[in-house]
Amino acid sequence: MCSFEPFIRSSLKKYKFPEEAKCDVLKAVSIFADLRPKYEDFVFNNGRQRKLLHLEGTVPVDYKGNVYNIPICIYLMDTHPYNPPIVFVKPTSTMQIKSGRNVDQNGKIDLPYLREWKYPDYDLLGMLQALCIVFAAEPPVYSRSGRTSQESQESLIQETPHHNGNDQSLGKSDSSTTDKEDELRRLQDLLTCRICKTRRVGVTFLSCGHCVTCVECGTSLQDCPLCPTGANHVRGMIITLFS
Structure with a gap:
């Protein structure tokens, strides 16, 4: 049994579909083991707050022959898994967001997979796997170097390479x-x-x-x-x- 299962089950008590949501979350964290569940307030665009279960951690992305850990946060709506989650890139203090086709300036992720979400054909595990492919083609973060502001934006990195845990530049x-x-x-x-x-x-x-x-x-x-x-x-x- 996953060590997070009691916490996940407890956090989903007020969800509309707790059993389906629990199974979906457990399947995802069994493969993406760096993701950790939390139960905290989420503030919507209209200022409304609601406690939601979310997964926070990193996903491994293969970029130019190296595997890098990209930090993300996944907020599960109380109708999960029948409605898509809200997903963000969550950069560390040494990173800044690189907005593009799939990530806006605030780090919010937009994927066809999320727009077309229809459970059970679409689920968290599939979304995470699609995310890894998208990030491999267009990495979502830049490094923050200790030099100048201009220089810090010239080197694209993903923090914590999967194989050794140190920051690396992905080509200048x-x-x-x-x-x-x-x-x-x-x-x-x-x-x-x-x-x-x-x-x-x-x-x-x-x-x-x-x-x-x-x-x-x-x-x-x-x-x-x-x-x-x-x-x-x-x-x-x-x-x-x-x-």
Whole structure:
């Protein structure tokens, strides 16, 4: 039994679907073990406050061959899991948010997975796995160096590399030919089927959100090849086109 289960069960007493919510949370933290449950006030945009269960910690993101821990916070609505959570990047004192397509200047995360949320096809584990893919393509934080304000924004990092716990820079510039070639190869790898290694990826698995196989290979699978063994039985597929 997960050591957090008593706390999670107690925190969900006032939720509308406590048993479903508990199962969803436990499945997520069993795979993303750095996430820790808390039960605290959440302030909505209209100033209203409500105590909500939330998960706080880091998710591992593979960026240019290294795994980095990205700090996030997931607030579960009292209708969870039938309504999507509210998710934020939560930078440490050595980080600042890099806003982009999926993260606003306040760190709030917006994903198609959250907008299209429909339990049980969409759940916390699938959202976290989709988040790792998105962050690998577009990291959500910058480093805060001890030099100047200008210099601190020139080096993109993810804090605490997963393998040694120390901050690392992820490259000071992508202007060189070598860096551009490396980036092109990385993008080519992301778009190549993990099974046949030849065709372009073409299906997105539900509910994890991974898009890692071509149509021909993907339709013959019962489990996502990128998820831990047994963690995600494919519940459906979406044909994904890259123009």
